[in-house]
Amino acid sequence: MKIAVxxxxxxxxxxxxxxxxxxxxxxxxxxxxxxYVDVLPYAVKGEGRLKVEIYEVDEETFERISRMEVNAGYKPVEVDTKFGRAILWKWVHEPSGERVESGDFDDVEFKGW
Structure with a gap:
């Protein structure tokens, strides 16, 4: 199974x-x-684009990550990538915090939590 992070x-x-x-x-x-970045980075449906890394994961890894993401307020959705369909966890709440214009989390000075 593929995931997009x-x-x-x-x-x-x-x-x-x-x-x-x-x-x-x-x-x-x-x-x-x-x-967007508030305390954590999160993606919402919008007009921009989002830089992702695609991984092939086993079921145990997928379940562990999915449980963590869902408990933090994210929802798994399928997205198309050049590597095929993948699961991406999007934010289910209204956006707040700072929008990252580039769509690349590497452009953010992450201060951690």
């Missing part, structure tokens, strides 16, 4: 260790999403 699960970010056993397929840009 855009924030703290990306390479070099605080939660990337969740993906240490997973196969990295590459990067892509997803159209129709805006990236």
């Amino acid at each position: 855009y924030g703290t699960l990306r390479k070099g970010k605080p939660l990337h260790d969740y993906l240490r056993e997973s196969k990295f397929l590459g990067e892509d840009w997803i159209e129709g999403y805006d990236l």
Whole structure:
């Protein structure tokens, strides 16, 4: 199963260790999403684009990440990537915080939580 990550699960970010056993397929840009950062990064449907990393994960890894994301207020949705369909967790609440114009979490000075 493929997942698309855009924030703290990306390479070099605080939660990337969740993906240490997973196969990295590459990067892509997803159209129709805006990236915001409040305490955490989150994506909402919008007019922008979102930089993602695509991973092939096993069921156990998917369930662990999904449980964490859903409990934090995100909802899994399917998106099209150049590597095929993937699950991305979008924010289910109204956006607040700062919109990241570039759509790339690497452009944010993440202060952690």
